[in-house]
Amino acid sequence: MQIIRVEGLSKNYGENTVLSNFSFEVNKGEVIAIIGPSGSGKSTMLRCLSLLEKIDTGNVTVGGRVMVETGADGKAQYASEKELKKIKLQMGMVFQNFNLFPHFSVLRNITEAPVHVLGISQIEARKIAIELLDKIGLSEKVKSYPWQLSGGESQRVAIARALAMKPDILFFDEPTSALDPELTGEVLKVMKNLAAENMTMVVVTHEMGFAREVADRVIFMDKGKIVEEGSPDDIFVSSENERTQSFIKGFYV
């Protein structure tokens, strides 16, 4: 079942084309890894899907709801605020820099949105948060503040915060790029567990090992375009595309 469908998406910053005529879809339960060199538009792609950036043209449908479509004038037309809010709640996002709320405890970082956006009770939200913290191995950090956490712990809390909203799909924007190498493992482990539970995920990453092991599908991007798309083996082992080969070689030298 398709959960996200992107057709002919283009995005420019002034005269700079960041994404051009981009199309792909995400099926329920799928893990998609988006790889590619810096500046290839990977993160912008996710930011457009999560409504942090606006696109110039293209159609995006999320869970059967039209988020944006190209109008008669050739420009992107977004759905109503009300509709966009509903769409937003289907998606969760994990950032490179965690972006935890520093003035809230770990618990409140996780419960604040469920209580004040979804309107569930404090008690219920707490229960969900504690379950999630248990699952990511941070039960003892309930009362800690973000400054007391390591990078890996912060990112795991950020994942729990996103999961507490019970999204249908989770985006990860280079979730391990700001971490010390020895801390990436604990975050990747949480992500692998999510994948095993059939969480739908789109992961922008430089972790080739993760992309190869966990992803169902890998998209290789360069200069705002999809160069190649396929199973991890298609991309990492048997790709005949020169650009893909040289990018991947760069990681294993």
Added chain:
Amino acid sequence: MLFTKYLVAFLGSAEINAFITQWGLLLRGAFTSIQIFALTLLFSLPLGLLVALGRMSKKKWLSELLKFYILIMRGTPLILQIMFVYFAPYYLFDLSLYDRFTAVIVAFTINYAAYFAEIYRGGIESIQQGQYEAASVLGFSKVQTLIKIILPQVIKRILPSVGNEVITLVKDTALANIIGVSELFRVTKNETNRTAKVTAFFYAGIIYLTLNWIVTKVMNSLEEKLDYYR
């Protein structure tokens, strides 16, 4: 022994009565100063936030208008602004809108709101974009984001600068004497004239300093209170 002798002589004299009377007058003046201080903060802190938000608005006419307002408020002496607020309605429109005390509160409020607005703006602009983005993807509305996520962090960051302004405000209340409000400084001047002695000035200094010592303590304890996060 010597001290006791002087103390007995002092307590028995008319000087003690004069001393008590003078302090009574000075403290009553100080009470008016404190009223100016408290009411100014009460009104200018929220007004300053509204000005800051308008100043950062994408509506060009609004932000330009408020930039101009801030320029006037910061670019002219407060003492002139007090006189303008008090006299202008009368001389320009033949209206007497308010008494002296109210005029002082209005003038101080619009002046301090301009300074606070710039402090708020600096604080709000110093919050990382990521905080807004995290709030947005979690579905918080703009108002929720401002009130729950941004402002609490802003308050912590701007507290030292706000403390500076608050301390200046304690001393600025003396400017209210220009339109004849009987606050501490005006009372003190009257006292030096009446007694032909300058000791009242010294006492006034002690009172202002004491008030600011209290303000400093309060600001410090607020900072400590917000020390639980970084």
